Amino acid sequence: xxxxxxxxxxxxxxxxxxxxxxxxxxxxxxxxxxxxxxxxxxxxxxxxxxxxxxxxxxxxxxxxxxxxxxxxxxxxxxxxxxxxxxxxxxxxxxxxxxxxxxxxxxxxxxxxxxxxxxxxxxxxx
Amino acid sequence: xxxxxxxxxxxxxxxxxxxxxxxxxxxxxxxxxxxxxxxxxxxxxxxxxxxxxxxxxxxxxxxxxxxxxxxxxxxxxxxxxxxxxxxxxxxxxxxxxxxxxxxxxxxx
Numbered sequence: 001x002x003x004x005x006x007x008x009x010x011x012x013x014x015x016x017x018x019x020x021x022x023x024x025x026x027x028x029x030x031x032x033x034x035x036x037x038x039x040x041x042x043x044x045x046x047x048x049x050x051x052x053x054x055x056x057x058x059x060x061x062x063x064x065x066x067x068x069x070x071x072x073x074x075x076x077x078x079x080x081x082x083x084x085x086x087x088x089x090x091x092x093x094x095x096x097x098x099x100x101x102x103x104x105x106x107x108x109x110x111x112x113x114x115x116x117x118x119x120x121x122x123x124x125x
Numbered sequence: 126x127x128x129x130x131x132x133x134x135x136x137x138x139x140x141x142x143x144x145x146x147x148x149x150x151x152x153x154x155x156x157x158x159x160x161x162x163x164x165x166x167x168x169x170x171x172x173x174x175x176x177x178x179x180x181x182x183x184x185x186x187x188x189x190x191x192x193x194x195x196x197x198x199x200x201x202x203x204x205x206x207x208x209x210x211x212x213x214x215x216x217x218x219x220x221x222x223x224x225x226x227x228x229x230x231x232x233x
Contacts, residue, residue: 045162045170045213045224061221095169109220111160113181115169 002026002114004096009119016086016123022079022096022116030054030074033099033107036081038092039118048094049081050110053102064090086123093118127151127216129225137233144201146228148214153194158218161190161199164227165210173212174199204230 008020022034035050049070050059058070069082079096097112128151138144148159157177162170172181174190177197187202201208209232214225 044226045215047222047224059220100175109158109217109222111158111172111175111215111217111222112170113172113175115171117169 002098004098004114004116006094006096006116006119009094009121011122011124012086013125014087014123017082017084018086018121020081020083020094020096020119020121022081024077024079024096024098027098029072029077031102033102033104033110034072034079035097035099035107035110035112036070036079037095037097037112037115038090038121039095040089040092043092046092050099050107051079052104052107057104057107059104059108083121086121088123091121091123093120126221127154127219127223129214129216129223131212131214131225131228133228134226135229135231137231138204139233140204140206142204144199144204144208144230146199146201146212146230148192148197148199148225150195150197150216154197154216155218157193158216159190159192159197160215160217161188162213162215163208163210164213170213201230206232 003025005023036048051070067085095118096116098114099106099110159177161174164170178190211227
């Protein structure tokens, strides 16, 4: 059974940093691209970032480019999102989501067959 | 980026009725790269449809997708109580992948 478990969310002040993690199990982690998708309170879904199965390809939404960094450790079956220079508009539930293949294409423009339950990030003073 | 517009915003129907949800793209979605998701309150989205018309694993056949180019439709043939939720379309034919604003299917 595929499982994705996010952690690391919490309350952070504007300008601060936070690192999210997503522990994966139930599939061959290195064989699939992964993404982070967020949802602001009461709003729709927004793709944030994607990474290829090897980790060699990383992609970002314009809204987070230069502030967020996606990475993965295939030996630990874990996906990460390092967030810095956080803004109030970054407040959202952050989901990790499994892509359909390993390639750079799946990382930058794929769809998602499994999602974690999400972790809430609140940026506020 | 491709903007997806979903309509209506809210659909009020009774169990057993047919639901028709629309998703319109600001430009053509290449190779019918369109997916639909269902989201219930406090839960993660669940993949229903990919490739515009292919059902994901375990999705009942009352859910069907159709369309191409800029116009796509999700149809729920007979609403079950568990189908009342918010539905999102997503295009993945170009980067960045984008989502529609959602259609809420509520009990009338």
